[in-house]
Amino acid sequence: MPTELRIIAPDNSTHVAMTLIDRFEEINNYEFNLNILFDYTLNDLGEFDPIQPDTIWINPSLCKTINESKSEMLDPFCTGYVRDFTTTGVILHEFCHYATYNCLSAMRIAYMFRFPTNRLCLSEYANNCVEDELAEAMVIYITNPYLLKLLAPDRWTFFKKHFKSPTPTSTLQCYKSYMKFPVGVKEELKERWGIAFSEIEMDFVRLKPTSTSHRPVMV
Numbered sequence: 001m002p003t004e005l006r007i008i009a010p011d012n013s014t015h016v017a018m019t020l021i022d023r024f025e026e027i028n029n030y031e032f033n034l035n036i037l038f039d040y041t042l043n044d045l046g047e048f049d050p051i052q053p054d055t056i057w058i059n060p061s062l063c064k065t066i067n068e069s070k071s072e073m074l075d076p077f078c079t080g081y082v083r084d085f086t087t088t089g090v091i092l093h094e095f096c097h098y099a100t101y102n103c104l105s106a107m108r109i110a111y112m113f114r115f116p117t118n119r120l121c122l123s124e125y126a127n128n129c130v131e132d133e134l135a136e137a138m139v140i141y142i143t144n145p146y147l148l149k150l151l152a153p154d155r156w157t158f159f160k161k162h163f164k165s166p167t168p169t170s171t172l173q174c175y176k177s178y179m180k181f182p183v184g185v186k187e188e189l190k191e192r193w194g195i196a197f198s199e200i201e202m203d204f205v206r207l208k209p210t211s212t213s214h215r216p217v218m219v
């Protein structure tokens, strides 16, 4: 029998994703049969194939760490923002494909009917196709639902009807994520989305976005 590799204690970024998935399963009374496979030879950060609907593949060596974002200000990313290239974000993205082909397959169809042309330009990744848009919006609903409510209230309302997020929709919860955001993410939130945290109002406030330019699509 060939030797198998098992990881007993995952890295923190993987652990965060697994904890959110477990809470998602519990509060929604689902029973997942999900296999997360780490493949260091995979060409992409992650993959999901509906032909094998119980499995998601991840290449941890292509996932990024937040420290790298300091030198990559062009595409700032972090967990809880619209762009998350960490292992947490990549696992959750593929997990959302998994969920929308299993317990939430009716929601996937409903999303296509509800938003057939009204595309949500969250990120280059989300612009890839409507299924990636759904997965990316769903990831924010799972990690930082209050931010999704600010950015796209129609998507937030849609998800709320279909499942419970493991993260509460609250200003405080969003603030906790915001405090961990790299500078580049906070700047993009302000410039592109017109959202900033006001220490005076102790809440997120809307400003006029100073930049409306969207970065080119990256597949």
Ligand SMILES: [Zn+2]
Pocket: 093, 097, 131, 132, 135
């Ligand atoms: Zn995808």
